[in-house]
Amino acid sequence: MSSSFEQSMYKLIVETSTNLPADVRRAITAAREAEDRATRAGLSLSTIAQNIEMAECNVSPICQDTGMPTFVVHTPVGANQIIMKQGIRNAIARATKDGKLRTNSVDSLTGSNTGDNLGPGTPVIHFEQWERDDVDVRLILKGGGCENKNIQYSLPAEIEGLGKAGRDLDGIRKCVLHAVYQAQGQGCSAGFIGVGIGGDRTTGYELAKQQLFRKIEDVNPIPELQQLEEYIMDKANQLGIGTMGFGGNVTLLGCKVGVNNRLPASFFVSVAYNCWAYRRQGVVLDGTTHEIKEWVYEGGTGVSMTEEAGEASGESAEVAAKPKEIVLQMPLTEEDVRSLKVGDVVILNGEMHTGRDALHKHLMDHDAPIDLNGGVIYHCGPVMLKDDAGWHVKAAGPTTSIREEPYQGDIMKKFGLRAVIGKGGMGPKTLAALQEHGGVYLNAVGGAAQYYAECIKNVNGVDFSEFGIPEAMWHLQVEGFAAIVTMDSHGNSLHAEVDKDSKAKLAQFKDPVFV
Numbered sequence: 378m379s380s381s382f383e384q385s386m387y388k389l390i391v392e393t394s395t396n397l398p399a400d401v402r403r404a405i406t407a408a409r410e411a412e413d414r415a416t417r418a419g420l421s422l423s424t425i426a427q428n429i430e431m432a433e434c435n436v437s438p439i440c441q442d443t444g445m446p447t448f449v450v451h452t453p454v455g456a457n458q459i460i461m462k463q464g465i466r467n468a469i470a471r472a473t474k475d476g477k478l479r480t481n482s483v484d485s486l487t488g489s490n491t492g493d494n495l496g497p498g499t500p501v502i503h504f505e506q507w508e509r510d511d512v513d514v515r516l517i518l519k520g521g522g523c524e525n526k527n528i529q530y531s532l533p534a535e536i537e538g539l540g541k542a543g544r545d546l547d548g549i550r551k552c553v554l555h556a557v558y559q560a561q562g563q564g565c566s567a568g569f570i571g572v573g574i575g576g577d578r579t580t581g582y583e584l585a586k587q588q589l590f591r592k593i594e595d596v597n598p599i600p601e602l603q604q605l606e607e608y609i610m611d612k613a614n615q616l617g618i619g620t621m622g623f624g625g626n627v628t629l630l631g632c633k634v635g636v637n638n639r640l641p642a643s644f645f646v647s648v649a650y651n652c653w654a655y656r657r658q659g660v661v662l663d664g665t666t667h668e669i670k671e672w673v674y675e676g677g678t679g680v681s682m683t684e685e686a687g688e689a690s691g692e693s694a695e696v697a698a699k700p701k702e703i704v705l706q707m708p709l710t711e712e713d714v715r716s717l718k719v720g721d722v723v724i725l726n727g728e729m730h731t732g733r734d735a736l737h738k739h740l741m742d743h744d745a746p747i748d749l750n751g752g753v754i755y756h757c758g759p760v761m762l763k764d765d766a767g768w769h770v771k772a773a774g775p776t777t778s779i780r781e782e783p784y785q786g787d788i789m790k791k792f793g794l795r796a797v798i799g800k801g802g803m804g805p806k807t808l809a810a811l812q813e814h815g816g817v818y819l820n821a822v823g824g825a826a827q828y829y830a831e832c833i834k835n836v837n838g839v840d841f842s843e844f845g846i847p848e849a850m851w852h853l854q855v856e857g858f859a860a861i862v863t864m865d866s867h868g869n870s871l872h873a874e875v876d877k878d879s880k881a882k883l884a885q886f887k888d889p890v891f892v
């Protein structure tokens with residue numbers, strides 16, 4: 378029999394992973410209203426909106442990367458924290474078994490996946506005591522892709538595009554703007570940032586992450602920081618990075634800044650970047666029964682994402698032409714992919730294969746378990762569940778492709794692959810290989826794990842299951858899998874273009890503002 382505390386923790390985990398709260402939904406809806414529906418950013422935001430509703434309805438993960446479960450617990454003085462810790466761990470293991478969390482805890486030395494999200498350092502649990510009778514538990518599920526885009530600055534510094542940043546509010550301003558620029562689309566923009574000023578390297582990041590627990594609508598009690606937050610929201614949205622780095626009017630959905638004291642010698646500005654799949658919730662529990670008394674953040678149910686809000690603004694805005702849609706059957710031919718150009722929307726049917734970090738490394742000096750000629754690799758680590766009928770896909774959005782940059786071009790040539798699907802784009806080495814060998818890079822909408830899971834009609838098989846569920850090579854039968862060409866065989870890369878344009882825009886904010 379699980380304890381009432383464990384039950385409440387289970388409910389908290391499921392709600393956090395599957396139902397995006399109201400404030401986040403409102404921010405995404407506002408972004409939708411600011412973009413023309415027919416642009417790449419507009420189309421991606423529609424997919425994101427649809428995905429949010431699907432996750433709620435399916436009670437399945439919004440994004441397949443259910444992140445590093447991080448709990449902040451406030452307990453009455455004298456409460457037994459050891460029992461609470463165990464309750465959290467049990468609830469985590471159960472939610473993983475039920476497909477509400479992906480198996481996300483990996484041994485850093487051996488690469489083996491513990492399979493239940495428990496292991497040294499996972500989950501993260503912070504306890505605080507307070508002189509109240511109830512228990513407050515907050516949870517954030519922050520994925521690895523956006524975690525990789527966190528950045529820490531040590532002032533004074535020379536900031537790319539913005540020049541000298543001193544140990545003052547204007548220097549901080551430059552760091553934060555740069556932090557948004559450097560994330561590009563790779564942390565699944567449009568995103569949210571938490572900023573920690575001061576502390577040491579560890580507590581600076583902690584403070585930054587604490588800011589992510591603030592409500593989007595709240596107002597910073599420190600006037601300078603309130604001004605800074607407003608300034609960043611305004612200017613970061615002029616960088617033109619847009620949803621998924623496709624270009625667009627909305628790049629940042631929220632900015633929260635906190636400050637701590639520092640050592641005389643150190644001045645850190647730490648930025649925690651969170652993707653649009655900003656999954657954080659909290660519960661207040663009765664101190665005796667541990668039943669949920671209330672939810673800390675307004676729940677998402679009731680804030681519809683698919684109502685035709687914003688249609689009118691689409692009319693008044695400049696209406697972009699709908700991108701060309703091309704239906705292709707996998708495996709692909711060289712001719713198929715050479716005919717594609719940046720901006721085309723491709724609809725794929727047939728079998729594709731997942732492959733991410735472990736697989737790419739392995740394939741460099743081993744044979745593939747199947748014929749990959751004309752094949753399509755999907756950078757994806759899905760959530761999978763097995764029953765008597767076999768494997769089922771519970772969530773399957775793309776992962777950040779740039780991690781495979783050292784391998785991708787060589788792997789494409791070695792095995793005759795014609796396309797890779799992922800998110801955030803790849804670099805010059807892959808672009809050259811696409812041109813030379815005849816290949817294409819397709820960008821799927823990051824985080825849209827329910828949307829893509831629905832396109833997967835069958836799991837045809839799996840290889841390398843010893844790599845763990847996310848890293849295994851899944852052979853997936855898909856129908857109507859839509860992705861946008863962002864790198865083609867003619868040497869064009871939308872990612873390189875957006876990066877260049879946004880860098881030029883960043884430089885407009887070089888002059889001092891807070892003096």
Ligand SMILES: O=C(O)C[C@H](O)C(=O)O
Binds near residue numbers: 441521523757776823
């Ligand atoms: O691990 C994943 O599936 C995705 C990751 O969060 C990413 O953004 O790359």
Ligand code: SF4
Binds near residue numbers: 442443522654
């Ligand atoms: S895939 Fe995107 S939405 Fe999902 S956790 Fe990674 S950064 Fe966030």
